[in-house]
Amino acid sequence: MPAIKTTNPLVVHTQNELHVLEHKHPIAAVFTMGALHEGHARLMDEARTYADHSGNKAGTVIVTVFVNPTQFNDPDDFANYPNTLDSDFEVCAKSDVDVLFVPQVSEIYPDEKVLAERISAGSLGNILEGAARPGHFDAVLTVVYRLIQITKPDVLFFGEKDFQQLVLVRQMVKALDLPVVVIGVPTVRDINGLALSSRNKKLTVASLKVASRLYQALTLAQQGISEGKAPADIEVECVAYLQAIAEIELDYFEILNEDLQTPKPNEKLRALVAARIGGVRLIDNISLNR
Secondary structure, three states: OOEOOOOOOEEEOOHHHHHOOEOOOOEEEEEEOOOOOHHHHHHHHHHHHHHOOOOOOOOEEEEEEOOOHHHOOOHHHHHOOOOOHHHHHHHHHHOOOOEEEOOOHHHHOOOHHHHHOOOOOHHHHHOOHHHHOOOHHHHHHHHHHHHHHHHOOOEEEEEHHHHHHHHHHHHHHHHOOOOOEEEEEOOOEOOOOOEOOHHHHHOOHHHHHHHHHHHHHHHHHHHHHHOOOOHHHHHHHHHHHHHOOOOEEEEEEEEEEOOOOOOOOOOOEEEEEEEEEOOEEEEEEEEOOO
């Protein structure tokens, strides 16, 4: 079987091309929709470190770039999603990725039967981001499941910025008893605290400055917890803080436990926020116990 290149990612487009390669274990994977940035690079670096735990390039790092059509509520959003494969390749090369898997839709959903076998996110998929995008997390879990089936990783890396997605993927892996470990990686931020996202490119310079207020609200919540304030009171303060900024159209600001349930005393907490700034919808979250 052909050996995997170790200097640059080997780009493959089909399952057959992927499966004939000699994959050394552990296989560490990062699933993306492309438009890669420093946040994705951090995931890849963590995957590389995990795969190289023996210090001898012991394992394989696979990155996927697949823009999943089923998770877009607006067909125009799907049609206009950026295609940056050349620069994505460079990001992967810098992080010493072994394989870049870039499948067509027909590789992920080869027939109507596979397309119809959607995985339900349950009630947790209907809150927060799910309330704004019905069915979104069903589609996300379904494509993650398909990519797990195809890439067969030992460990998966997801960013904490999409925390609801991370929680749901972990729940799916546990419920279906899938042989993979899911590791969350802390959010990568710019100098002003704004969480890195491909959507940030749509913001003007002025909007970027306003967007950093989301992180300020999250740190305000963190401070409130350290001062012993009740989560409900902190929510009220943070909502008032953000609503006072004219350029911010707040969707939600909530404090929940790490399973995204109503918190009980002495549980670890997480603050989550979503808002539109300059017409761009941004999300962020932070652990309140760090």
